[in-house]
Amino acid sequence: MNPHRSWVESANRAGCDFPLANLPFGVIDPGHIGVAIGDMVLDLYACLGRDWQATALNGLTEAARKLRPKLIEWLGEGTQKRIPERALIPQSQCKMRLPFTIGDYTDFYASIHHATNVGRLFRPDKPLLPNYKHVPIAYHGRASSVIISGTPVKRPAGQLAEGVFGPTERLDYEMELGMFIGAGNPLSVPIPVREAEEHLFGFCLVNDWSARDIQRWEYQPLGPFLSKSFATSISPWVVMREALEPITSKAGNTGTILPYLRGGNGYDITLEVYLNTQLMGRSNTRDLYWTPAQMIAHHTSNGCNLRSGDLLASGTVSGDAPEARGCLLEIRPEGPFLQDGDEVVIRGYAETPGHARIGFGECRGVIA
């Protein structure tokens, strides 16, 4: 018996996103909690009953953490008898819902390469603003328009420039890492950076669709608003923090930063974005300037309360190399941008040497 093998055969295939070591949680429509294994979904309601009948994972994050070691045992080779057969459903037959009811959605700007590439368009000599290396920059996003992967995206209309209203001509994707909060914090009680990861339930993929013409005209002085709030797509499976091997935060941001931001781990997650099956960019979250723990500590440093199910996103994840850019604006600032009918797919996976591949599945969207 190999401790890494499952009796669900598809989970043992090379390149599978959901081996026994992953077991991400999600919500099957109309309201059962499920766990992905190979190309199947374990329906926890069918397996364990009413406690897992829910339309969202809010309030179930601790239970999910406690269940994880048992699931690894039950789904491991040689123990199949504990799982009733009807509890395993092909993923292709499951319609997935948003994994959490998202109270607030926050989008960071944690990739220094993205910030540099975008800043260069406005300020060729000094692309990075003076605060960048000190403050984990972020803005409040729109929670109501977060949609599940596969939902078509309607091209938004808006003010494209002074006196011009119409459908955006510069529709873009943004490849991001999403983070879901498990346990929140009370208002006025900051989360110290060393405890921050305990509040991080898991990760997903995010496509923060953006209308660059609307953004350019509207964003001063209060930041992006309608250029983002028409749709944000997320992948359905939440990869638990426990499934990933943290890597020591690199030195990049440790020299100049204030004590309340010192700590936390990075993660070695490769992200890929495809436009109509063509690979457009491949980057890695280890190149982010800020770690998830730093983002959480900063977010709550003023006493702001996070709640279970809140979504934090990294901002576009770009690397230093030209082929590691996470949005079209960085690749070709003058376009072409997304056309009607274009399909954008984001994929993600962690392949740490000596560990199983931990995949994220995909975050997919077609421009309607």
Add this chain to the structure above:
Amino acid sequence: MNPHRSWVESANRAGCDFPLANLPFGVIDPGHIGVAIGDMVLDLYACLGRDWQATALNGLTEAARKLRPKLIEWLGEGTQKRIPERALIPQSQCKMRLPFTIGDYTDFYASIHHATNVGRLFRPDKPLLPNYKHVPIAYHGRASSVIISGTPVKRPAGQLAEGVFGPTERLDYEMELGMFIGAGNPLSVPIPVREAEEHLFGFCLVNDWSARDIQRWEYQPLGPFLSKSFATSISPWVVMREALEPITSKAGNTGTILPYLRGGNGYDITLEVYLNTQLMGRSNTRDLYWTPAQMIAHHTSNGCNLRSGDLLASGTVSGDAPEARGCLLEIRPEGPFLQDGDEVVIRGYAETPGHARIGFGECRGVIA
């Protein structure tokens, strides 16, 4: 019998915020819907039963609209027998909750006087940015930290400048009008400006507490974040749109604006802010550059979905006169700002000639 008089005597006193013509809705802790009349609260659960047992008004806005004419009848002079005595409770004995579960909170920047006064601090020659008169500027606020009037506000810590972390030294109030959405719109279906007011359930007072030092250092390029997300206070009573007399939108914004923004009414609501009982500013929402209908039409013009209970705020309401400034930053940019123990009270009322005074009660907060 006078059609404007109530048998609840306190509702007939001159200067009363809650006469028979007002009847704002709120939520009494731990979860009854109530209506303010004079210095009393009509507990709708005690009066009408289970339909009005709820911890928030989401989903009850249409029922509230339908109930309003009946309440005017029942509470009018000569008809008291329909209301059981135990259903009337002194306001002083009611602990109020947030009136809605707020899915998303959006803060506009609709006062051109405020935008001019603040812009002048950064750009003395050209205080208004080029987009101001075309785009109803707004940003996504933080929903989790919206608190009910009376909740103490803890002074937030944060990065005050490069390398400096500590409690804010520039804590400010912002006097704003709040608007609650009744019926929402589906994603990708904009609300036309002419239908926008139908989606507006009612109004409240908002104090969008701000840390000016944190704001100045963090806000570029994505807008305010931690400088606002530590607390936003709102008043407990939602004044229904039906209680207010709309006024024709003034010409200020009708010349240059795009067709999708042409329409909607203004409101003649006086706002006052007091610091430790001293009047600091008195302004009026008729001086806003954008009307509520324009804000809603703009907000949804990209297809963004509003949901029942979403809070839209006007941004600081300032007038042209020095005594009509709605925040300390405009009054004294170099301070002094709020000290620990300071109490800020915002009041609001509409006094249209020939109509009853429609008051908003108050939005109160002490710096802890």
